[in-house]
Amino acid sequence: MISLAGRDIMHAWGKFVFTGVGLGLLIGITLSMAGIYRGMVDDAKVLLDNSGADLWVVQKDTLGPYAESSSIYDDTWRSIRTMPGVARAANVTYLTMQVRQGERDVRAMVTGIMAGEPGAPGWPPYLVAGRQITRGHYEAVADLASGFKLGDRLQIRRNHYTVVGLTRRMVSSGGDPMIFIPLKDAQEAQFLKDNDAIRQQRRRTAENPAFNRPQVPDLLAAVIASQSTNPYVNAVLVRIDSGHAAEKVAESIRRWKRLTVYTRAQMEEILVGKLIATSARQIAMFLVILSVVSAAIVAFIIYTLTLGKIREIAVLKLIGTKNRTIVGLIMQQSIALGLIGFVVGKITATLLMAPIFPKYVLLEPMDSIIGFIAVVVICILASIIAIHAALKVDPAEAIGG
Amino acid sequence: MTGKGIRIEGLRKRYGSGDTAVEALKGVDMQVAPGEVIGLVGPSGSGKSTLLKCLGAVIEPSGGRMILGDEVIYDDGWKVTDLRALRRDKIGFIFQAPYLIPFLDVTDNVALLPMLAGTPNAEARSRAVELFKSLDVEHRAKAMPSQLSGGEQQRVAIARGLVNRPPVILADEPTAPLDSERALAVIRILNDMARKLETAIIVVTHDEKIIPTFKRIYHIRDGVTYEEAGEGRGFE
Numbered sequence: 001m002i003s004l005a006g007r008d009i010m011h012a013w014g015k016f017v018f019t020g021v022g023l024g025l026l027i028g029i030t031l032s033m034a035g036i037y038r039g040m041v042d043d044a045k046v047l048l049d050n051s052g053a054d055l056w057v058v059q060k061d062t063l064g065p066y067a068e069s070s071s072i073y074d075d076t077w078r079s080i081r082t083m084p085g086v087a088r089a090a091n092v093t094y095l096t097m098q099v100r101q102g103e104r105d106v107r108a109m110v111t112g113i114m115a116g117e118p119g120a121p122g123w124p125p126y127l128v129a130g131r132q133i134t135r136g137h138y139e140a141v142a143d144l145a146s147g148f149k150l151g152d153r154l155q156i157r158r159n160h161y162t163v164v165g166l167t168r169r170m171v172s173s174g175g176d177p178m179i180f181i182p183l184k185d186a187q188e189a190q191f192l193k194d195n196d197a198i199r200q201q202r203r204r205t206a207e208n209p210a211f212n213r214p215q216v217p218d219l220l221a222a223v224i225a226s227q228s229t230n231p232y233v234n235a236v237l238v239r240i241d242s243g244h245a246a247e248k249v250a251e252s253i254r255r256w257k258r259l260t261v262y263t264r265a266q267m268e269e270i271l272v273g274k275l276i277a278t279s280a281r282q283i284a285m286f287l288v289i290l291s292v293v294s295a296a297i298v299a300f301i302i303y304t305l306t307l308g309k310i311r312e313i314a315v316l317k318l319i320g321t322k323n324r325t326i327v328g329l330i331m332q333q334s335i336a337l338g339l340i341g342f343v344v345g346k347i348t349a350t351l352l353m354a355p356i357f358p359k360y361v362l363l364e365p366m367d368s369i370i371g372f373i374a375v376v377v378i379c380i381l382a383s384i385i386a387i388h389a390a391l392k393v394d395p396a397e398a399i400g401g
Numbered sequence: 402m403t404g405k406g407i408r409i410e411g412l413r414k415r416y417g418s419g420d421t422a423v424e425a426l427k428g429v430d431m432q433v434a435p436g437e438v439i440g441l442v443g444p445s446g447s448g449k450s451t452l453l454k455c456l457g458a459v460i461e462p463s464g465g466r467m468i469l470g471d472e473v474i475y476d477d478g479w480k481v482t483d484l485r486a487l488r489r490d491k492i493g494f495i496f497q498a499p500y501l502i503p504f505l506d507v508t509d510n511v512a513l514l515p516m517l518a519g520t521p522n523a524e525a526r527s528r529a530v531e532l533f534k535s536l537d538v539e540h541r542a543k544a545m546p547s548q549l550s551g552g553e554q555q556r557v558a559i560a561r562g563l564v565n566r567p568p569v570i571l572a573d574e575p576t577a578p579l580d581s582e583r584a585l586a587v588i589r590i591l592n593d594m595a596r597k598l599e600t601a602i603i604v605v606t607h608d609e610k611i612i613p614t615f616k617r618i619y620h621i622r623d624g625v626t627y628e629e630a631g632e633g634r635g636f637e
Contacts, residue, residue, distance in 0.1 A: 001516050002509055004502075011504035011545075315500045318459065319561070320489020321517055395488075396459045398496060399450060399573050 004325065005332030008309075019301055020337050023294065024344020027375060030290040031349035032357065034367045037283045039360035044173040044271035048264060051092075053121040053237035054246045056262045057253055064260075065094050065234035066173055066267075067275045072259060074187065077236045083252055085244030090120040091233040093186040096172065099146070099179055100155040106146050108179045109172035110156060112186020112233070121237030124180055130165035136182050141165035143177035156181065157189045173271050175359045183233070191230035201227060291378060294341075299382035302334045306386035310393055318395035326390050331383045338379035342372055405470050406601035407456070407569040408432040412465035412475075414451050414624075425451040427624040428465065433601035435568065438592050440612055441605045443621035449605050450573075452621065456603065457492055457571050458484045470568040489518055493562030493570035493600070497577045499554035501546035501561075507533075508542045511560045518565065525564075532560040535597070536590060552583045556590065563594055570595075572604045581610045588614050 009016050047066070056065065057072070057080060064070020074091050081089040093112035098105040113122045115136045123132065124141055130150045133139045140161040142148040152163045161181055170178040181189075193201070202224055206212050211223045238253075238261075240246050250261040262270065272280075306313070313326060346368060354361040414426040425448045433439050443449045454460040456467070458474070458481075467475040469491055474481050481487050488494075501510045511529035516522060533539040536556040541549055549557065555575065562570050572591065576584035588604070588611045595602045606612065620627045 002505070002513070002522065004504075007509070008504040311500060312502050315496070315502070317485075318457070318488060318494055319514055319517070320485045320487075322485060325517070394459075396454050398494070398500060399453055399457065399459065 001325075003332070004329045005336065008329065009333060009336055016333075016337065017340060020340025021344050023297060023301075023337060023341035025348055026290060026294050026297065027341045027345025027371070028348030028353060029345075030287060030294065031345055031363065031368070031371055032353040032361055033283050033286050033290065034371065035349060035354060035361035035363040036357070036359055037280055038362035038364055038367065040173070040175070040276045040279060041272055042362045043171050043175050043360055044276060045268065046169055046171060047173055048267055048271070050125055050170050051122055051237055052119075052125055052239060054240040054264060055238035055250050055253070056267050057089075057236040057238060057257070058234070058260050058262070060258055060260050062260060063270050063274065065092070067270050070234050071232040072234075072236065074183075074231050074233045076257065076259070077233075080236055080238060080253060080257065083249070083256070085241050085249040085252070086238055087241040088120055088239040090114045090117065090122050090237050091183055091235075092122040092237050093183065093190055093234045094172075095186065095190050096174075096176060097156070097189075101148065101152055106148070107176050108142075108146055109174075109176050110186060110189060111178050111180050112183040112189075113180050115182040115184070121239050124165070124167040124170055124178075126167065127165045128168050130163070132165055133180060133182060134164075137185055138162065139164045139182065141167055141180040143170045143179070144168050145171065146177035146179060148179075154179070156185070157192050159185060159189070161185075171360070173275050187230040187233065190232075198228070291374065294375075295378045295382045298334060298337060298341075298379050299385050301337065302330060302383050302386040303389065305333065306330055306390050310390075311398065313390050313393045314395055314397040317393060318398045323391060327387050330386050330390055331380060334379040334383035334386070335376055338375040342375045345371075345375075405468075405568070406432065406434045406437065407470075407603075408468045409456070410466040410468075412452070412455060412467065413463045414448075414455055414460070415463040425624050426455065426462070426465075429621070429624070429626045431603075431619055431626055431628075433569070433603055435599040435601055436596045437617070438588070438595050438602040438604060438615065440615035440618040441603055441621060441626075442607060442612060442618055444607070447621045448624040449621055451624075452626075453571055453573055453603075453605055456569070457494065458487050486518075489514060490565055491567050491569070493565065493567040495555075495558055495562040495570060495572040495575045497574040499546070499551075499558035501554060501557060503546055505546075506542075507538070507544050507546065507549070507557050510546065510557060511564050514561060514565050528564055529560065532563055533557075535594065536560050551578060552586065555579065555583075555587055559587070559590060559594070563598060563600070566598055566600070568601060570600055570602045572602060574606050574608065575604065576606065576608050576611055584608060584610050585614070 058064035058070040059072050062068045062070045077089040077091050080086060091114055095110045097110055099108045114120055115133055118132045133141055138161050140154055140163050142163050144166055148163050150163055154161045205223055206220060212220045240249055246263045250263055253261045316326060350363055354363060409429060409431045412426055412429040416423045416425055429452060441449060455462045462475060464477050508526050508529050512525035515525035515528055530542055533542055538553055538556050541553055546554060576587050591602050618629045620629055
């Protein structure tokens with residue numbers, strides 16, 4: 001038996017392919033949306049992976065340092081370092097801001113790392129060019145996605161930094177490229193006010209009789225000095241000695257240091273389950289909407305194609321064609337349209353959208369398989385209206401009168 | 402010999418019920434022998450199409466009897482369970498317009514019927530090509546319907562009606578879109594094929610050009626048929 005669907009498609013292949021390409025662009029957007037969600041999750045995981053930490057020690061009862069602000073004293077790491085099971089501990093600060101280079105600026109997550117301790121938690125684990133930070137001030141390692149190059153001069157707050165190293169796939173959970181600078185500089189950047197604000201703060205402090213006591217001449221200077229320094233970091237990243245359970249070490253820190261400690265799994269849950277949850281829901285809604293729109297388009301196209309063949313269907317029925325042959329004709333065409341659309345959509349998502357999209361788009365094979373199955377199912381469902389119309393055709397329509 | 406033509410006795414068809422019921426056929430009698438081509442003539446609304454649909458097992462009559470070949474197919478109710486198979490295997494249709502499937506080439510348009518009946522593709526195509534020789538469209542076997550002239554399309558449609566060698570062929574105004582010359586050519590072909598394949602052919606028409614060619618004509622008016630000897634020029 002010949003394939004009626006195949007012959008019909010070959011007869012009007014131009015119309016079919018053109019329609020399939022249109023549908024494919026829609027499917028491409030749908031696949032890209034799924035890829036954007038996967039990219040967000042991957043960004044979050046990469047952030048955790050690249051930090052090189054097993055535990056995140058943050059301010060008590062906060063979800064810091066990524067989902068909420070967190071401040072702990074910058075000497076806390078020393079006492080944590082001495083606890084059983086802790087291999088390394090390092091301060092870290094995170095500050096998302098606009099980093100300027102000449103006339104342009106780039107949104108980036110500026111990360112303060114403890115200078116002179118390469119390999120410590122928080123450091124970029126590998127570079128693609130240049131070297132790690134070796135000086136205590138004014139050097140930076142930037143992610144390639146920032147667009148900065150070796151030797152570029154960056155401005156963060158009032159200070160200038162030279163890019164000495166480049167790394168790759170070091171991004172925040174929001175996809176912003178990371179720029180690593182020495183911890184002291186980062187602490188200052190978090191805290192530093194402009195000159196007017198500093199002068200105003202000093203004046204207000206001097207006018208406060210509690211701080212400006214004539215009988216205690218050094219008090220005012222001490223208070224102003226304390227106001228000009230930042231003894232806080234956002235978190236202490238901890239690497240566990242092999243042979244120790246992360247949860248046990250975390251419990252010990254919680255108990256003795258009265259700080260909140262997250263393991264890798266908990267931090268992943270915070271990032272994926274809370275920080276990007278709203279974005280994920282938005283993307284899920286877009287996926288649902290796009291799927292419904294795709295189904296509606298396929299249904300409309302197949303229905304229109306079927307209506308255009310009503311006379312032929314009546315003739316086919318009159319000459320004894322079984323219903324299942326007619327159902328097969330319509331359903332096969334619908335699936336073929338979906339297949340063309342899927343191939344075009346996959347190519348569009350992979351070769352056109354992913355490379356130029358400003359956010360990281362991760363197209364996983366399993367998502368493609370699920371997408372393929374969804375397209376086939378949608379096409380089958382979408383053909384039901386057309387099949388219903390075809391089965392209702394009276395073979396008597398082929399006979400005049 | 403593919404059967405003994407078709408015979409219908411007291412065929413009735415009523416549409417609707419109660420006060421709004423319309424009696425479209427009021428007891429039609431008709432017999433067409435194998436190899437015979439008869440005309441069925443009547444004005445619009447006389448019941449021609451209803452009779453054709455009943456004969457074609459497309460609609461169910463309200464009463465009467467139909468015998469196709471040796472088989473009683475209707476006797477106050479269908480006596481066959483698979484009407485599609487009946488239409489496919491035992492009734493050939495030729496329509497007012499050719500209604501060829503536009504996405505199948507000429508050969509497959511004709512071969513589709515035997516294929517639907519389970520005949521292997523090669524054999525079905527070979528049967529189609531055999532008919533094309535008789536109908537003088539062999540050279541167009543690979544063409545698409547849109548590439549054929551009106552006359553060629555109608556000859557292919559005739560081949561489709563004949564390909565399963567049915568005992569009866571129902572032709573619904575097959576010459577309506579054709580000029581006199583082509584219309585007569587089509588009737589000549591139908592006569593030739595009826596004799597060759599011993600098929601009974603009922604031609605519904607009100608085409609004045611071809612009416613004189615029938616040896617027997619059934620007139621239908623208000624749901625009743627009247628047999629009349631035609632001029633019978635035929636194409637002996």
